[in-house]
Amino acid sequence: MGTTKRFPWGHAMNKATRDIMKLLKLDADTAERVQDRMGQNGLDFSECSPREFANAARKALRDIQDPVHEAAQDAYRKPAK
Numbered sequence: 001m002g003t004t005k006r007f008p009w010g011h012a013m014n015k016a017t018r019d020i021m022k023l024l025k026l027d028a029d030t031a032e033r034v035q036d037r038m039g040q041n042g043l044d045f046s047e048c049s050p051r052e053f054a055n056a057a058r059k060a061l062r063d064i065q066d067p068v069h070e071a072a073q074d075a076y077r078k079p080a081k
Helices: 013-025 027-042 050-065 069-075
Strands: none
Touching: 013 027, 013 050, 027 050
């Protein structure tokens, strides 16, 4: 299966998610949100150094912990009706 682990409830977790969990001491759901935000912030996971990955993870965590910033990002991502 490569670097993806599958859990009994069907949840797949890749290496980046596990690295984020370990680095920031987060649960799987929060680590996935951090990983998603890292991608939205433009991180190229295949080209970044370990230091760039760690800095991007910390920034993404700060982003999702800031309710004002998170709401603004959500509004930006959702199409207008």
